[in-house]
Amino acid sequence: MIKFSLFRWWAIVIKEFIQMRRDRLSFGMMVGIPLMQLILFGFAINSDPKHLPTAVLIANHSVFSRTLTHALENSGYFQLVKIAQNEEEVNRLLALGQVQFVLTIPNDFARQLIRKEHPVLLLEADATDPAATSNALGTLNILIQNVFDRDLVGHLQHLRGKPPAVELRIHRKYNPDGITQYNVVPGLMGVILTMTMIMITALAMTREKERGTMENLLATPARPLEVMLGKIIPYILIGYIQITIILLVSRFFFQVPMLGSLKLLYGIAILFIAANLSVGITFSTLAKNQLQAVQMAFFFFLPSLLLSGFMFPFRGMPHWAQNIGEVLPLTHFLRLVRGILLKGNGWEDSVPEIIPIVIFMTVVILLGVLRYRKTLD
Amino acid sequence: MSNLVIEVKGLTKYFGKRCVVDNLALHVERGQIYGFLGPNGSGKTTTIRMLCGLLTPDAGQGQCLGYNILTQSDQIKRQVGYMTQKFTLYEDLTIHENLDFVARIYGMSRRRVRVSQSLEQLGLTERANQLAGSLSGGWKQRLALAACLLHEPQLLLLDEPTAGVDPKARRDFWEQIHQLSAQGITTLVSTHYMDEAERCHRLAYLAYGNLLVNGTVQEVIDHSGLTVWTVMGDNLWKLQAQLKSLPGLEQVVPFGNLLHLIGQDTDLLQASIAPLMTNSPYEWQLSKPTLEDVFISLMGHAQDHSL
Ligand SMILES: Nc1ncnc2c1ncn2[C@@H]1O[C@H](COP(=O)(O)OP(=O)(O)O)[C@@H](O)[C@H]1O
Ligand SMILES: [Mg+2]
Numbered sequence: 001m002i003k004f005s006l007f008r009w010w011a012i013v014i015k016e017f018i019q020m021r022r023d024r025l026s027f028g029m030m031v032g033i034p035l036m037q038l039i040l041f042g043f044a045i046n047s048d049p050k051h052l053p054t055a056v057l058i059a060n061h062s063v064f065s066r067t068l069t070h071a072l073e074n075s076g077y078f079q080l081v082k083i084a085q086n087e088e089e090v091n092r093l094l095a096l097g098q099v100q101f102v103l104t105i106p107n108d109f110a111r112q113l114i115r116k117e118h119p120v121l122l123l124e125a126d127a128t129d130p131a132a133t134s135n136a137l138g139t140l141n142i143l144i145q146n147v148f149d150r151d152l153v154g155h156l157q158h159l160r161g162k163p164p165a166v167e168l169r170i171h172r173k174y175n176p177d178g179i180t181q182y183n184v185v186p187g188l189m190g191v192i193l194t195m196t197m198i199m200i201t202a203l204a205m206t207r208e209k210e211r212g213t214m215e216n217l218l219a220t221p222a223r224p225l226e227v228m229l230g231k232i233i234p235y236i237l238i239g240y241i242q243i244t245i246i247l248l249v250s251r252f253f254f255q256v257p258m259l260g261s262l263k264l265l266y267g268i269a270i271l272f273i274a275a276n277l278s279v280g281i282t283f284s285t286l287a288k289n290q291l292q293a294v295q296m297a298f299f300f301f302l303p304s305l306l307l308s309g310f311m312f313p314f315r316g317m318p319h320w321a322q323n324i325g326e327v328l329p330l331t332h333f334l335r336l337v338r339g340i341l342l343k344g345n346g347w348e349d350s351v352p353e354i355i356p357i358v359i360f361m362t363v364v365i366l367l368g369v370l371r372y373r374k375t376l377d
Numbered sequence: 378m379s380n381l382v383i384e385v386k387g388l389t390k391y392f393g394k395r396c397v398v399d400n401l402a403l404h405v406e407r408g409q410i411y412g413f414l415g416p417n418g419s420g421k422t423t424t425i426r427m428l429c430g431l432l433t434p435d436a437g438q439g440q441c442l443g444y445n446i447l448t449q450s451d452q453i454k455r456q457v458g459y460m461t462q463k464f465t466l467y468e469d470l471t472i473h474e475n476l477d478f479v480a481r482i483y484g485m486s487r488r489r490v491r492v493s494q495s496l497e498q499l500g501l502t503e504r505a506n507q508l509a510g511s512l513s514g515g516w517k518q519r520l521a522l523a524a525c526l527l528h529e530p531q532l533l534l535l536d537e538p539t540a541g542v543d544p545k546a547r548r549d550f551w552e553q554i555h556q557l558s559a560q561g562i563t564t565l566v567s568t569h570y571m572d573e574a575e576r577c578h579r580l581a582y583l584a585y586g587n588l589l590v591n592g593t594v595q596e597v598i599d600h601s602g603l604t605v606w607t608v609m610g611d612n613l614w615k616l617q618a619q620l621k622s623l624p625g626l627e628q629v630v631p632f633g634n635l636l637h638l639i640g641q642d643t644d645l646l647q648a649s650i651a652p653l654m655t656n657s658p659y660e661w662q663l664s665k666p667t668l669e670d671v672f673i674s675l676m677g678h679a680q681d682h683s684l
Binding site for chain 1: 429431432433451454455457459461463464465466467468479482483
């Protein structure tokens with residue numbers, strides 16, 4: 001029989017509590033992570049996104065077009081943000097992701113409707129992320145059945161009812177079959193890069209501190225920026241290996257379409273990788289040991305995962321969560337990858353998403369260099 | 378440049394509220410081997426770190442190799458070879474890779490040649506591809522010394538370079554330091570070993586952040602003004618019990634079958650022990666204080682002060 005001593009057990013319990021209290025960061029994480037998850041899952045994440053930005057291209061102004069646009073807005077799912085002037089603009093708005101939907105009211109709409117010719121309403125949807133659009137489309141399908149009833153009075157009353165007076169045609173662009181993998185797999189590229197890049201670099205510098213080799217390094221003439229950039233380079237290479245693996249798997253395993261230029265994707269990726277590495281390096285200048293570094297990396301990773309639009313449709317989140325999301329490099333990288341692979345976006349379409357990544361990176365590197373101690377103080 | 382390689386005064390460092398180095402002044406001449414002694418925690422490492430810019434002093438000023446220690450640590454770092462107390466080369470790099478890294482960081486010309494020369498001098502050419510972490514303590518120290526000599530520094534700051542090293546390796550080490558000294562290279566070396574202290578041109582003794590004495594070995598001994606009685610014989614522990622709290626007797630230090638009785642006041646000490654000397658089974662002898670006696674006495678005093 002093994003004897004269990006309550007004294008010894010209690011001694012250990014006390015010691016563990018003391019150590020737990022001393023380790024402020026771990027303690028903070030234990031409290032912080034559930035709180036963060038509760039808030040993010042509870043409030044920020046909404047898989048039934050509403051108020052999706054919508055543009056209309058109205059070739060024929062009439063009482064019906066006004067009714068229709070009002071009805072769209074009243075449904076709660078659509079928010080009119082733009083009156084498009086022509087086809088070209090429609091395509092651009094969708095490619096840049098500025099709107100989720102474009103509704104086209106064709107020439108002659110009112111007359112055809114009155115003549116019972118069942119005119120066609122075209123709704124183009126950015127279906128890269130099928131989850132973001134499905135409820136809105138469902139609602140619109142119902143709404144269209146009797147949206148014009150109020151206008152169809154007097155001698156037009158017979159147009160009410162079935163079949164509906166207009167035909168709704170929906171174009172799911174970029175991912176016509178609504179295949180979730182098309183959205184998730186390219187997204188995974190950003191997620192995997194974020195996780196590994198931050199983690200390994202956060203460890204890189206803390207390792208020097210923990211092993212004491214930092215003292216030797218500091219005693220040499222090496223300057224902070226030299227050390228930080230020197231540590232970043234090897235990991236950029238690893239990042240590219242990861243990208244290549246993910247692309248190969250996407251292509252040959254999930255048959256993800258690759259419409260855009262891979263060269264462009266590879267070129268842009270360096271910015272995203274560097275942004276994440278700079279976060280890692282900056283964390284490692286803050287962390288006292290490797291465990292803290294991992295904890296910090298995790299603390300950054302969680303919101304990136306949840307608020308970037310990877311897990312849940314970005315437009316389904318409340319504004320404050322979207323604002324946080326807009327700061328994170330992953331958000332923009334996801335849009336870039338999906339844009340290039342699924343929409344065939346080129347350099348000019350990508351610039352608006354590149355700029356925030358560059359700003360983020362610059363600020364973080366600056367913080368890191370400021371925080372980097374040239375002394376052991 | 379003046380003949381003083383290190384010239385600092387008022388050097389002070391606090392960690393939190395604790396004063397770890399207190400108003401320290403230090404003068405070291407070119408080519409000197411300057412010994413830095415003192416009990417653990419007396420501030421030796423902290424002082425050395427302040428000299429090479431690894432810690433910012435809270436007060437004080439001075440120059441090191443003609444550069445201001447407060448503002449020109451980049452220049453100082455280029456000409457100083459600092460050997461840390463702990464082994465701080467990369468254990469996961471090989472011996473050769475470590476030396477090569479150092480050579481690159483200092484931007485040395487003829488890097489390959491100098492690294493292989495250094496390996497040869499070390500006698501590690503054959504084991505150059507062995508991981509540094511797999512070396513024994515003594516070899517690690519040698520490698521660390523070789524690494525900090527690689528860029529041919531003018532000043533060596535060596536923090537307990539021989540701790541835990543066998544006597545033969547220690548002798549080799551000191552031979553090398555003296556050779557470098559002959560070439561005009563200055564060394565500040567901290568140590569706990571008395572024989573090493575005696576090999577230094579000058580010594581400084583630090584306790585609780587205060588510089589208590591400095592000078593040549595002889596000056597330090599003469600300046601101490603200590604009287605030492607040596608007692609020889611068997612069963613000295615019996616005598617030791619009787620010696621407790623005698624006036625004028627400050628320290629009783631056993632050395633094998635000898636006891637050193639140390640005191641400041643010659644007459645008072647003599648008066649106190651006189652009764653014990655009559656009909657004593659032991660052999661009593663008035664002797665010259667050794668360096669160790671001086672340091673033990675200094676340490677005792679310092680502790681009294683710190684209370
Ligand atoms: N980074 C630090 N933070 C707080 N206290 C320190 C730090 N480094 C050293 N100390 C304290 O300063 C005192 C002097 O240390 P040190 O200079 O290493 O002494 P020595 O090298 O003479 O043994 C010690 O009490 C030590 O605990
Ligand atoms: Mg020390």
